[in-house]
Amino acid sequence: MTVKTFYNEMYDPEGKVRPHYAAYSAWLSEMPEEKIAQKRAEADALFHRYGITFAVYGEDEGTERLIPFDIIPRIIPAHEWNVLANGLRQRVKALNAFIRDIYHDQEILKAGHIPAEQVLNNAQYRKVMQGVDVPGDVYAHIAGVDVVRAGEGDYYVLEDNLRVPSGVSYTLENRKMMMRLFPRLFSRYRVAPVDRYPDMLLNMLRSVAPVGVTDPTVVVLTPGAYNSAYFEHAFLAQQMGVELVEGLDMFVDHGHVYMRTTRGPQRVDVIYRRVDDDFLDPLAFRPDSVLGVPGLLEAYQGGGVTLANAIGSGVADDKSIYPYVPEMVRFYLGEEPILHNVPTYMCRKKDDLAYVLDRLPELVVKEVHGAGGYGMLVGPASTRDEISSFRKLLLAHPERYIAQPTLALSACPTFVESGIAPRHLDLRPFVLSGEEIQLVPGGLTRVALREGSLVVNSSQGGGTKDTWVLEG
Numbered sequence: 001m002t003v004k005t006f007y008n009e010m011y012d013p014e015g016k017v018r019p020h021y022a023a024y025s026a027w028l029s030e031m032p033e034e035k036i037a038q039k040r041a042e043a044d045a046l047f048h049r050y051g052i053t054f055a056v057y058g059e060d061e062g063t064e065r066l067i068p069f070d071i072i073p074r075i076i077p078a079h080e081w082n083v084l085a086n087g088l089r090q091r092v093k094a095l096n097a098f099i100r101d102i103y104h105d106q107e108i109l110k111a112g113h114i115p116a117e118q119v120l121n122n123a124q125y126r127k128v129m130q131g132v133d134v135p136g137d138v139y140a141h142i143a144g145v146d147v148v149r150a151g152e153g154d155y156y157v158l159e160d161n162l163r164v165p166s167g168v169s170y171t172l173e174n175r176k177m178m179m180r181l182f183p184r185l186f187s188r189y190r191v192a193p194v195d196r197y198p199d200m201l202l203n204m205l206r207s208v209a210p211v212g213v214t215d216p217t218v219v220v221l222t223p224g225a226y227n228s229a230y231f232e233h234a235f236l237a238q239q240m241g242v243e244l245v246e247g248l249d250m251f252v253d254h255g256h257v258y259m260r261t262t263r264g265p266q267r268v269d270v271i272y273r274r275v276d277d278d279f280l281d282p283l284a285f286r287p288d289s290v291l292g293v294p295g296l297l298e299a300y301q302g303g304g305v306t307l308a309n310a311i312g313s314g315v316a317d318d319k320s321i322y323p324y325v326p327e328m329v330r331f332y333l334g335e336e337p338i339l340h341n342v343p344t345y346m347c348r349k350k351d352d353l354a355y356v357l358d359r360l361p362e363l364v365v366k367e368v369h370g371a372g373g374y375g376m377l378v379g380p381a382s383t384r385d386e387i388s389s390f391r392k393l394l395l396a397h398p399e400r401y402i403a404q405p406t407l408a409l410s411a412c413p414t415f416v417e418s419g420i421a422p423r424h425l426d427l428r429p430f431v432l433s434g435e436e437i438q439l440v441p442g443g444l445t446r447v448a449l450r451e452g453s454l455v456v457n458s459s460q461g462g463g464t465k466d467t468w469v470l471e472g
Contacts, residue, residue, distance in 0.1 A: 007153045008422060009074060009412040020077040020470055023188045028072070036071065036415055039181050043069050046177065068463030069174060070414050071181065074425060074445040078472035081192075081441055084147065084155055087338030088429055089437045090329060092143045095160060095316045096433055097332035099139040103129045103312060108331050114324045119315060123369060124163075126277060126312035128284060132301050134310050135208045136435065141308035142201070142272075143431040144168070144444075147339070149410035156342050156407070158426065160325065162309060162317040164274050167444040168430045169232035172197060172239075174444075174466040190471040192441035197430070198239035201272075204434035205240075208306050209269045216269035218242045219259060221250075223275050223291045233274050247275070252295030255304040270306045277311050319402050320346065320368040342407065348399040356403040357394060360387050364454075365394070365403045378454060380406050409454055412465070414447055424448045426456050427467065441469035 005013075010021045017025040047066055076084075101108055102119050109116040119125055144165030146158040175194050179186060202218065209216035222233035224246055237244035243259065250259045250268060258265040273280065279289040284297035299305050315321060323344045326337045345352040345363075356363060360379050367375035377390040394401055411422035429443035445465040446456035456462040 006408050006422070006424070007149055007151065007410040009149075009410055009425075020075050024073070024075060024185075027185060027188060033419060036420075040069075040071055040415060043071060043177050043181060046180070047173075050173075067170060068449055069177065070423075070447055070449075070463050070465045071178065072413050072415055072420070073178065073466045073468045074412050074427070075468045075470065076442070078470050081469045082472075083338065084429070085439060085441075087155075088145055088147075088431050088439060090333065090335065090338050091145065091157065091160070091325065092140065092431045092433055092437060094328040094332050095143070095162065095325065096137065096139055098328045099162075099310070099313055099316050100137050101332070102315065103132060108328065111331070113327050113331055114321070118320060118324075122315050122318055122320070124277075124312070124314035124318050126315075128297060128301070129310070129312040133303070135210060135306055138208055138433050139310035139313045140316065141204060141208060141310075141433050143433070144428045145431060147427045147429065147443075148342075148407060149427075150407040153410070155339060157325070157339050158342060159319065159322060160317040161428075163276065163314040164229075164309070165428075165430065166229040166232055166274075167428055167446075168197060169235040170464050171430070171440075171442065171444045171467065173235075174464055178466045189468065192469045192471050194440045194442055197440045198236065200432055200438055200440065201236065202240040202242070204432045204438070205270045205272055205306075205308055207434040208308065210303050210306055213269045217267060218270045218272065219245045219250075219268050221245055221247070221271050221273040221275055223279070227274070229274065236272075247290065247292045250293045250296075252293060252299045255299050255302045257293065257296065257299050257305045268305060270308065272308050277314065280307075280311065318368055319366055320348070320399075322402070342404045345403040347394060347401040347403060352403075353394065353398045356401075357391060360391060362406060363403045364406050365390060365401055367400055368402055369400075378406065381452070381454070406454070409448075412445075412447070414449070414463075414465075416449060416451075421451070423451070424454050424456065425465065441471075442467035 010018060012018055044066060047069060098108065108114055109119060140162040142165055144161040144167060147155050148158050149155055171194060205218045206216050219242055220233055220237040222230060222244055234244055245259055250257055257268045259268050275291050278285045280292040281294060281296040282289045282292055283294050300307055323341065323346060326341055329335055329337045345356050347353045347356055363379045365377040409424040411424050413420050414423040425445055425447040427443050427445050429439055431437060431439045445467045447463050447465055448454060448456045449463045
């Protein structure tokens with residue numbers, strides 16, 4: 001899978017424009033670079049004005065930063081998207097079945113398909129969820145699945161995000177920005193809309209309300225304005241027309257959750273929580289947490305409230321569990337996986353560790369609990385000292401790491417300081433699971449703006465693009 005050439009989303013190996021980019025390429029060739037630069041500056045100014053930023057912790061220049069937005073879209077033809085969407089539905093269905101199983105009968109562990117200790121000793125496994133039934137057997141209501149394209153253009157799943165996946169607000173805002181900057185351009189394409197996501201999200205959340213609740217009250221629980229994704233929390237609450245609340249705004253009484261309002265307490269039935277497990281309930285998890293609601297776990301266990309995503313879902317997106325997802329698809333669904341994993345070496349295994357240590361300059365090594373591009377080594381882009389330091393970490397705690405080949409991520413033309421040049425990217429579609437499994441066409445395309453970089457995370461200098469899925 002590791003090759004020297006990169007699949008280009010817009011051009012084939014002979015340099016010809018791919019058919020699904022033809023109309024856009026013709027438009028782009030008529031557009032002067034000064035005009036593109038002007039439009040990009042206009043987009044930056046508008047994003048600043050609307051407060052579309054994210055927080056970066058530990059930086060001297062301040063806590064808020066604009067995510068760079070590239071005005072050249074990533075375009076996906078309908079037939080490609082259909083395969084991708086079917087694969088994502090299949091994968092998330094299997095992941096939900098896995099989470100239910102490990103908190104109930106543990107059949108996949110008993111069958112020996114996944115080592116029991118990998119699950120039961122995992123930091124994200126929550127014993128308090130053992131035997132707890134949730135509405136519709138849905139645990140990962142919102143999943144952000146990171147997909148990359150490599151080699152000859154095949155799609156691979158890089159990781160599954162099932163705890164509090166973020167980024168969908170930028171998917172929606174990027175589309176609004178493109179339609180504002182280039183309204184006539186959309187007349188050349190039949191681009192599938194993404195603006196119905198908030199309605200789909202709200203309908204899904206209402207569909208998983210506790211048994212017997214016919215007109216559920218939904219809220220979005222945020223850690224507060226200093227959280228890196230606070231813009232998204234506020235945005236989604238506003239778009240759904242529901243309350244944005246913090247832990248101090250709610251309390252538990254007789255097995256139900258209530259929020260304080262000017263008209264008195266109001267019962268809350270569904271909480272879309274953007275707070276990690278550890279901080280949800282100071283009586284059950286971290287006693288020093290001021291972000292959660294005392295007694296929330298007991299109300300949840302008793303069926304008085306629904307949490308999306310469920311407590312304990314994180315065990316299924318841990319990078320040490322990721323290699324087993326294809327086996328979950330076979331075990332629970334009796335199907336072959338539509339989407340493939342990236343080959344993965346588990347450093348807790350002696351032979352895998354030896355292989356990784358011998359090839360550190362060639363591999364990408366990640367912490368199993370890591371996120372945001374932190375705690376990882378990109379071998380080909382690292383210095384000898386960085387590789388040497390990481391080798392010591394691996395030898396000291398091999399169980400904390402996995403390694404993968406350095407993928408030749410696909411590239412897409414991107415407007416950078418030197419002009420238009422290819423930059424590597426990935427894609428995070430958002431999958432909603434309720435009475436059915438749905439997703440809007442597209443997702444968040446993240447792009448590595450530094451030449452040669454394979455790290456697309458916004459916290460590591462990456463930007464975003466609008467993602468166009470063409471209607472068939």
